[in-house]
Amino acid sequence: MTAGEDRKAALERARRVVVKVGSAILTTKAGLDPRAVNRLADQLSGLHDRGLELVLVSSGAVAAGRGLMRSLNQESALELTDLPGRQAASAIGQSRLMHEYDEAFARYGKATAQVLLTRDDLRHRQRFLNARNTMRRLLDWRVIPIVNENDTVAVAELEFGDNDTLASLTIDLIQADLFINLTSADGVFDKNPDQHPEARCLTCIEDIGALDLARMCSGKTSVGSGGMYSKLRAARRAAQLGVPSLVVSGRTPFVLEKVFDGAEMGTWIPACGHRVSHRKFWMAYHADPVGEIRVDAGAAKALTKGGKSLLPAGIAGVEGRFAKGALVRISGADGLELGVGLSNYSAADLRKIMGRRTSEIEEVLGQAPYPEAVHRDNMLLDAAL
Missing domain, CATH: 2.30.130.10 (PUA domain)
Known part of the structure; x- marks a missing residue:
């Protein structure tokens, strides 16, 4: 089976999908961008109407809180270099982020649910199973869970580090069929395009385990905490579970609908031939x-x-x-x-x-x-x- 055939078959087969969206897509220098939230809700609602079960892992709370504080001329919020500052900004921004999502999805008659997790929640097996049961019930009810880290109570050593990592663990939590990572780039490049203008976008990464991620990736976005390294690491974890990934630009109009309609956009990362068990995955990545x-x-x-x-x-x-x-x-x-x-x-x-x-x-x-x-x-x- 060719890469294109694998991609087509996986997209047709997918029923439960994790979509991750980063701060760079949802925010501007002024803070949260309601238009971006509405555009995302438009697309996800369309996929939901096709019968897909969707879980959205969304960044943006810290940036939303920081934007509000800047609008109030609170200069102390301009630089959030310490954990308490980020936690405070998240506490301010999380309700605003969810309000925008609630309003956007309500236009299509969709219900959303806020799911805030810490690494400690998923590290303890019973709490992990409780979270899984809750997510399954929400999906049974045709609700769209919106997942984010519970920044306000997370301590430094128990942070996921970035929402790409959280998304990879959510794939295991709900036993998803497909992972879509919406980023500010067109896909994965063979070199860092910020440093190498001649870098080209890869249409497919056949063996992600063979990649030297540190060489390919460097730097982080100005508003996020991940960068392409964390996105590829998340895709590699998904591949180990037997779940393919698509890294694609979240700034392209109607990109999700185009992808499911057959357009070959972004970078496709197929599942590994040998899957690891959910038990081994949980053991390796939750601590x-x-x-x-x-x-x-x-x-x-x-x-x-x-x-x-x-x-x-x-x-x-x-x-x-x-x-x-x-x-x-x-x-x-x-x-x-x-x-x-x-x-x-x-x-x-x-x-x-x-x-x-x-x-x-x-x-x-x-x-x-x-x-x-x-x-x-x-x-x-x-x-x-």
């Missing part, structure tokens, strides 16, 4: 790694080629301080990142048993609850961190 295990060449080969668990004998080094059950990075001796996994032992115990045979664990630690340092069922290789 940040707190340490690192370096493995020797033999262990790296056993992990990546043989699908084996990581044994203490293959560990060459341990970085950081972490407890049993913590999420840790797994890297080769050359520093190349291999993936992430849940450690069966604390960092202190791993340092005692690294390089030793499994039969020696009890002799060193006094007990041997696990033969593996990280079991393959608790490991995701090639994680998009």
